[in-house]
Amino acid sequence: MRFAARVEVMPKAGIADPEGQTIERSLPALGYDGVAAVRVGKLITLELEADDADAARARVEDMCRALLANPVIEDYRVSIA
Amino acid sequence: MRFAARVEVMPKAGIADPEGQTIERSLPALGYDGVAAVRVGKLITLELEADDADAARARVEDMCRALLANPVIEDYRVSIA
Amino acid sequence: MSVRAAIVSFPGSNCEQDCERVLRGLGAEVVRVWHDATDLGGCDLVVLPGGFAHGDYLRPGAIARFSPVMQAVADHAASGGLVAGICNGFQVLCEAGLLPGALRRNAGLRFICRWVEVRVDNADTALTARAGPGQVLRLPINHFEGNYHVDASTLEAMRRRGRVTLRYVDNPNGSLDAIAGICNDAGNVFGLMPHPERACDPLLGSGDGALLFGSLLDAARGRVAV
Amino acid sequence: MSTRTALHRDLGLSDDEYEAIVTRLGREPSYTELAMFSVMWSEHCSYKSSRLHLRRLPTTGPQVLVGPGEGAGVVALAPGVAVAWKIESHNHPSFVEPVNGAATGVGGIVRDVLSMGARPIALLDSLRFGPLEGAARNRYLLEGVVAGISSYGNSIGVPTVGGETSFDPCYEGNILVNVACLGVLEGPPMHARAERPGDVAVLIGAATGRDGIGGASVLASVSFAGGDDAKRPAVQVGDPFAEKLLIEACLELVRGGLLHGLQDLGAGGLTCPASEMTAGSGTGIAVDVDAVHRREPNMEPFEVMISESQERMLAIADEARVAEVLELCDRWGLPARVVGRITAQPRVVVHADDAIVADVPAPALADDAPLYDRPRRRPGWLDELAAAPCGDDPPAELAEAWLALLTSPEHACKRWIWEQYDHMIFLGTVQGPGADAAVIRLPGRDVAAVLSTDGPGRYCYLDPRAGAIAAVAEAARNVACTGARPLAVTNCLNLGSPEDEEVMWQFAEVVDGIAQACTALGTPVTGGNVSFYNATGDRAIHPTPVIGMLGVLDDARHAVGAAFSAPGDAIAVLGDTRAGDFGGSDFAATIHGTLAGRPPEVDLAAEARLASLLHRLAAQRVLTCAHDCSGGGLAVALAECALRSGLGFSVDLAAATAVAEPHRAAFSETPGRVVATCAQDALPDLLRAARAAGVPARAAGVVGGPVMDIGAARLELGAVRDAWEAALPSLLSDTVS
């Protein structure tokens, strides 16, 4: 069966996120006040073959650990559709 | 009221996504077969003040057009929690 | 006897010719090793040069570290052989787990190509032996992802054991502790963001890079003698 | 009108051009044929409005190995050392999407140089934007363009070693992004030819998608209507990783003698090399579009034929060796497919799904585009403008005006830009960004290529011919300041719409100016690019010819820098100063907001004398610094030497110029001048050599101290340096925490 997977990769909590901070700092100048806690991560979508949704999830989590995320600096979350 | 927003920014359909393609091409060599349609985008999370969810969404969509996404080559999707 | 240095390149590496020229100039015998090789041809020193392996897509080094040659590099390191990753090579070594930590996007969110000063933090390593303790070297950096990060307890251990080799005098990229270069616990695997190969000719701005390469070649020679 | 004839207009063809196609074919074109004609007959690909005029450029000389017409000119730098040199514009794509527009501009010029079998070793970017102090979009465009050049050039491992960044309101709606590339040949030049029927055509590189369908005709051959979103599907995304592999694979193919011909796919897509390589060789080609590897499903044959997907080359090879070609590409991880066969019949025949969807004479596409001698008219406003006050009134305060010039975006330190470029890879950058001209030592040799780009738009607005002459003269002078001999020119002519008679007049004048100057200086034109339709609505940019000068320095170790080198050195000014050269000057623009009068006149014979004097003095190691005096005049030139070195100076400007009025001595922009320094005891030699060479020279002062002193004004070097360095970053997004 074919599954669509979404992988969210975000900077680990507690690690500074310069990109998020930069966006946050530049928003007031563009007229957007009161925005906080901006964080920027990656969204990776893909399709894969697997026997069932659990197997698909397991494979994608595997890929996350090995490749898609770097555990030193990033957290990931997988969802399967 | 305070809202949490999630913004997904993905390369527009039809626009080349060299990063996604390169990852996809290298997966078999890394031991992951049968993976297709890899696309890489951005996930931005933030918090903002607004009167209600609709107002929050409108503001974030506005921000997407102005800063968070590049409408020439990217699509965006906003969700509010 | 001349040292045999293997320069490992990946699709997208781009500093391999420069490293080769400089190492040859310093008397080393150089072999080029492509990423799909499974052995290093009996070398004394492995250099992973700078560039954009696999376009730096996903993260610098993320895809390259799966290359067949990386197993050979890991074996070489495990048997005490010298390994030096420069810039992109440093990123690959971190991704491969041969060095601790990770290199993130520069704090300024821009690519930086600039001459910087780095201070030798530990002059008692195979990379820095020819330099004096605290000596300041002039070297160029050239990267978008050189912002070194590692968890606090590892950093503490690295400091204690003198595993920080080079530190920026004026931190250009937000690196934790202004770290510009490190080595592993065994003291045989090195990673550094500055490009010593670009600083081996005073006509180009500095000859300080030759101190670092010279140190590595000395160490490799020592190992050859043993 | 039939639906088909309505269609040709959407594709950018005129009714007459449609009729011409029907005449050439003897029938109505198919849809695919029409699409192919529309790209090949676009202004961008066919040069239909400019070709007649470009013939007036001098293109020959003993140093020219390959002149205009191929992917890039090839110039002999020294015995046995040849380089390829070319400039290209990517103006409209960069305005629509700055990051990818500029990035793909780099990719395109690199493939041009690669198509000659040369390894690209240096890039220069010549950029024009609207005022940074103005609309936020101007800053956004500059940041995006620089990010695009940085991401692409750095990743492919080609250093960006110089360029220029200039600002004027006329570029607000139409920025200029011109990129020049230098390559070094490892063997004889490769050619864009397909001479042998039976050879096969191999498409190497990225998969083909719907990128930039109609890009050439749509983006580069019309003016912007202003905020027009409809043109956006033409946006292409660059993949520098694929380009890097393409460079290495193609060079290895050439080195291995596996190719009979090679051409890049740029504007016009596959149609361009398919028709040009064959038309130039009297052959034809049968193309199988089904064999083209694609990124998207359901592409029409016409889309495959004109797609401008990036990072692709078409290689012509002997069928017997094609397996080796494919194997080599595979080793580099590059897709490659046989997509055609060269035929004796001189036609481009396109097969799709077992049917023929196009069958046209190759020359009809490549050579027989209409040639226009478009009407030209000298603008009536020119005389009025020439007679108007040129902005030479004295400033309220000389020191303040001087500081204002130095910290204006025009003269501010450009480090913020070039620090984002890898300018050092290949270990050849003896002088990089921040110098007058880049000095690039060739790999493994002593000899250096010396490169500069210049294009004074305001001068050209006031007088396109005089402005073009000034552009060539300045570019040559920049190169000569390092001690190099200017050798050859590549040029990018950026103008408004050729359908505007006044623009067409400007164009013809610019060409004549370049021809005159290049002839006088002995620097033939080896190639270039014309970019028309740089206009928004009816507002055209200033005519902006960007001159890319290539020179040679026999020994890179003897390169002279543009920064002061030692305290105590003597400063001399070479060349005479006229008191009234303020038309189009930086002083008039920045201090008085004026653009009027006449641009300075160039004495080309004097320029040639100056260049050979500098060459001789450098070879004799007399010079310790030489800096060309251009925009902002002597006060700015002297300050630049100081700002780049950290050494102040004390100069008697009145004595150095023989001009009494301080602001005229300081800011007049008389060409043909150089600030030169030498050790004190060498000064008499320098002055004597100048006199013997027929170059006016005056002792001006001395290097050293913490102050910049021109007699009538003094500035604290340290404070000015801080302001000079901070000017650009403070206008741009300053994100460093």
Ligand SMILES: Nc1ncnc2c1ncn2[C@@H]1O[C@H](COP(=O)(O)OP(=O)(O)O)[C@@H](O)[C@H]1O
């Ligand atoms: N876009 C750019 N890319 C690379 N280098 C640049 C760029 N813009 C300016 N520079 C460098 O900054 C220096 C100053 O540029 P410019 O002000 O045009 O100099 P000048 O007035 O002497 O011609 C030059 O050395 C040039 O190479």
Ligand SMILES: [Mg+2]
């Ligand atoms: Mg200049």
